[in-house]
Amino acid sequence: MGGVEDDEPASKRMKLSSEELRRLSNGSTIKETVVGSSGDLMARPLQSEGGEEVVGSKGVIKKVEFVRIIAKALYSLGYIKSGARLEEESGIPLHSSVVNVFMRQILEGNWDESVVTLHNFGLTDEKTIKSASFLILEQKFLELLDEEKVMDALKTLRTEIAPLSVDNSRVRELSSYIVSPSYGSSVRSPKQDTLRARSRSKLLEELQKLLPPTVMIPEGRLEHLVEQALVLQRDACMFHNSLDKEMSLYSDHHCGRDQIPSQALQILQAHTDEVWFLKFSHDGKYLASSSNDQSAIIWEVHETGLSLKHKLSSHDKPLSSVSWSPNDHQLLTCGAEEVIRRWDVSSGECLHVYEKTGLGMVSCGWSPDGKWIFSGLNDKSICMWELDGKELECWKGQRTLKISDLEITGDGKHIISICRETEILLLDREAKVERFIEEDQPITSFSLSRDSRFLLVNLLNQEIHLWNIEGDPKLVSKYRGHKRTRFIIRSCFGGLDESFIASGSEDSLVYIWHRGTRELIESLPGHSGAVNCVSWNPANPHMLASASDDRTIRIWGLNNLSRSVKQKEPHHSNGIHYCNGGT
Amino acid sequence: MGRLFVVNLEGKVYSCKHCKTPLALCDDVVSKSFQSRHGKAYLFSKVVNVSSGEKEDRVMMTGLHTVVDIFCVGCGSIVGWKYEFAHEKNQKYKEGKSVLERFKVSGPDGSHYWVSHGRYVGGSDADDV
Numbered sequence: 001m002g003g004v005e006d007d008e009p010a011s012k013r014m015k016l017s018s019e020e021l022r023r024l025s026n027g028s029t030i031k032e033t034v035v036g037s038s039g040d041l042m043a044r045p046l047q048s049e050g051g052e053e054v055v056g057s058k059g060v061i062k063k064v065e066f067v068r069i070i071a072k073a074l075y076s077l078g079y080i081k082s083g084a085r086l087e088e089e090s091g092i093p094l095h096s097s098v099v100n101v102f103m104r105q106i107l108e109g110n111w112d113e114s115v116v117t118l119h120n121f122g123l124t125d126e127k128t129i130k131s132a133s134f135l136i137l138e139q140k141f142l143e144l145l146d147e148e149k150v151m152d153a154l155k156t157l158r159t160e161i162a163p164l165s166v167d168n169s170r171v172r173e174l175s176s177y178i179v180s181p182s183y184g185s186s187v188r189s190p191k192q193d194t195l196r197a198r199s200r201s202k203l204l205e206e207l208q209k210l211l212p213p214t215v216m217i218p219e220g221r222l223e224h225l226v227e228q229a230l231v232l233q234r235d236a237c238m239f240h241n242s243l244d245k246e247m248s249l250y251s252d253h254h255c256g257r258d259q260i261p262s263q264a265l266q267i268l269q270a271h272t273d274e275v276w277f278l279k280f281s282h283d284g285k286y287l288a289s290s291s292n293d294q295s296a297i298i299w300e301v302h303e304t305g306l307s308l309k310h311k312l313s314s315h316d317k318p319l320s321s322v323s324w325s326p327n328d329h330q331l332l333t334c335g336a337e338e339v340i341r342r343w344d345v346s347s348g349e350c351l352h353v354y355e356k357t358g359l360g361m362v363s364c365g366w367s368p369d370g371k372w373i374f375s376g377l378n379d380k381s382i383c384m385w386e387l388d389g390k391e392l393e394c395w396k397g398q399r400t401l402k403i404s405d406l407e408i409t410g411d412g413k414h415i416i417s418i419c420r421e422t423e424i425l426l427l428d429r430e431a432k433v434e435r436f437i438e439e440d441q442p443i444t445s446f447s448l449s450r451d452s453r454f455l456l457v458n459l460l461n462q463e464i465h466l467w468n469i470e471g472d473p474k475l476v477s478k479y480r481g482h483k484r485t486r487f488i489i490r491s492c493f494g495g496l497d498e499s500f501i502a503s504g505s506e507d508s509l510v511y512i513w514h515r516g517t518r519e520l521i522e523s524l525p526g527h528s529g530a531v532n533c534v535s536w537n538p539a540n541p542h543m544l545a546s547a548s549d550d551r552t553i554r555i556w557g558l559n560n561l562s563r564s565v566k567q568k569e570p571h572h573s574n575g576i577h578y579c580n581g582g583t
Numbered sequence: 584m585g586r587l588f589v590v591n592l593e594g595k596v597y598s599c600k601h602c603k604t605p606l607a608l609c610d611d612v613v614s615k616s617f618q619s620r621h622g623k624a625y626l627f628s629k630v631v632n633v634s635s636g637e638k639e640d641r642v643m644m645t646g647l648h649t650v651v652d653i654f655c656v657g658c659g660s661i662v663g664w665k666y667e668f669a670h671e672k673n674q675k676y677k678e679g680k681s682v683l684e685r686f687k688v689s690g691p692d693g694s695h696y697w698v699s700h701g702r703y704v705g706g707s708d709a710d711d712v
Binding site (some may be wrong): 363 | 588631
């Protein structure tokens, strides 16, 4: 009984009978018989009691452990009788008798006895024993102080706590409590009464965290395992795009495709030439688009759709990009190798023109506080201006190419641009440190995530690479499927928690991938020309906009919504068409 | 057509005759002894701003090669071909390199090349042995 049998497979687990557990309380050979303690048990398989040791179809759940965490959960929920009944019926006690004794001693304040019991657990780690003893004795000390038994407290500190040499700075702190009684309470919350000792059940919790989980099952273990499973399900859900989808324990979480925008709800036809760029404002209330027709348009987002707010027509060259101010009140437009204009969104008025004699601007961006404008120029430099046009700084040298995007990270510290054919520069403008993303293909465009931690890079060879740009840039994922041979095709992050990647394509489809699994989940037909740019509404995970060579912008939304959209009377012919079903 | 992505070249450049898109650097010329249906052609180690056609097996002057035709991204006109795979060992050096027909490009000084009349232009390819 309880002997070692080497022909038993090591994976067989022992079911503790109550008989064996009573032996535990005698303090005999606990080390070998504590359930689940890895090293020892694996090396010396114990006699199995027969019957089922595992539960579940995969045979990885040990029955004893399973029952114990259920019992623990029952007790946590307050179902004391049920917990006790489970222990009785299964014959599997939640805690060994020693531990039960220990717990009772703690709750009753029998400090010295509890320390003795602690040593009977059969723990091998000296440090753990000492740390646990320290906690117990610290409680003893603090409670003595609360009871104003100062001499006893001092004795405890000197003869019991200090010799442990566990946390000397804390020992000093504790000794200061003796000297100035008020010190302790000011360190804790001022509202708290003069009691310095925490509650005994709190102490028990602390001890639980310290001791190995096989000795005392951690608080909330079953809840933690269930949450882990739910999170895994959610992360694996490729179509997860709605906040209100609650997760149920009854069946695996699994969103349907219907949460991904896949239906063209609106076609916006106001540009007179190819639309090359578009971007939603940060608050998702506006969309700005720019075109080869040398104009930009600000669209307003309503419940029923988008409407044209302003047409900004003062450029003399095709526009390469636009950039929203951090508060969305202003917009920058960049003429390709021309000038940058700053516009007021509500009035549509041009507030300023930024230019440099003999040079042309190639990109534009804002500082996160909205005070400065950044721009790449066609002499490869990057400049920074105050809003009124005063040039503050200029980074010369190989900083940007003629075709490049420009982004400023959310902390205002880093400027990002394509500095060489296959290289992206991450310039820390304060620390003057340069980091690089190196690719082996020419880079055509890039896009920064909302949290500024990731960069989506479009390559010449039709691949989209996701880079983590915190610290040393690391390649995280690759996305493939769309077509690109001649043009600048842009992609973006989007959807709930930016869990999706969307891209334009030369085959006139809009492509959508699930960011985590890299699976292509949608390719949306509808445009009749190359799709140059996409933008996902940051405030509405169900709204995606695409810009195309066919001179239109399509607004994509959820399938079921389109059926309930009423056909609107075109009382202003500003080139807006509503779609109801079909493309 | 959308917003063209063009790789910029610095230095002496051969460009597309029709739309001036830069195609290759003079420094990247490997051999000037190639020929195509339009006369002279140059072998380059690197060519940019071109798109490729379908892979084809072609019997050229120096043997069987797998090539793709290359087209200028700016205007779509065919400018030459690229060697994907050479079936003969001594032609392997051509793999990954591209040929631009002299007739299809403007030289670094802007010069053009005219196919002279009456001159018999044989098949395509050559080696610079």
